[in-house]
Amino acid sequence: MSPVTSHSVEAATPLALKDKLVPALGAAALGIVLLFGAGFAPMEALHNAAHDSRHSAGFPCH
């Protein structure tokens, strides 16, 4: 038994879409939360903290 062999077999087999879907969509959802907080959230304090970033990135501001 060799961990190297099992590893290379594993790496050569692409993951099925159903195994990837939940982690990928979870990551995308987390990304949207971060983008919302930095770029879109209406709270005054968040807006003022991210003010220069929002203008630079072309997010609608004010």
Place this chain on the structure above:
Amino acid sequence: MPLSPAAAGPARRPGLFNRIAATAAGAGIVAGLLLTGVQHLQLTSLIRTAETYEVAAQAASAAPQQHEHQHEDQHQHQHEHAVPGSEHEHGAAEHHHGGWEPAPGGERLFYTVLANVSMAVGYALLLAAALTLRGKPVTWRSGLLWGGAGYLVFFVAPSLGLPPELPGTEAAPVVARQGWWIATAGATACALALLAWGRHWGLKLAALALLVVPHLVGAPQPAVHGAVAPAALARDFIVAAAVANAAFWLALGALAGWFHARSSRAG
């Protein structure tokens, strides 16, 4: 080859979510810091200049009211002349929409870095999720193509209707503009995916429609256009923002491709 025997079995490999998150964190933090550098060199001084115009315009619009107020008061309360002036000062101090705001200098820069990095990690999470779902091998070079697509989706397409604006520019209500921005980015992302991977001509036709429709509908516009900063400053800002965001997206794409390839090999 795994670093430890524990990493060899499929059940004990780091989860796919963790690998996507690690790729996004690596790419996002580096690209976010790079964006801060470019922004600091090119954009920040334009924003500061526009804010001096904004403050001056607010002071000028407050002045006539103060004048009228003084006339009314002159008959009765001569001693209250200081009151309108102090209200005016209060108004200028509140120019940033009220509430807490970072102090100028280091604190403002710190929060800008924080916002840039969370924005960049957010975009990198979307990018890494897309690379994972696509499932094809990626290098930093093919990552550049993904970054270019991100630039088109999240900067160029929304900017055609809502160009990056300096502080003090008249604009439609912010929620309406945000809605149009998100819809345009979503439609452009779907269109690029269909153009790249759709095989049927009908899908390509649908892609073209998705590209064009947001701009036919048009971005929300203010009742009256106007800006306190000179038009030349606004043009400089659009050009500088276009360059800074292009650099950011190409870096983010290349980094995401590189980190993704590395974690695929390690996994």
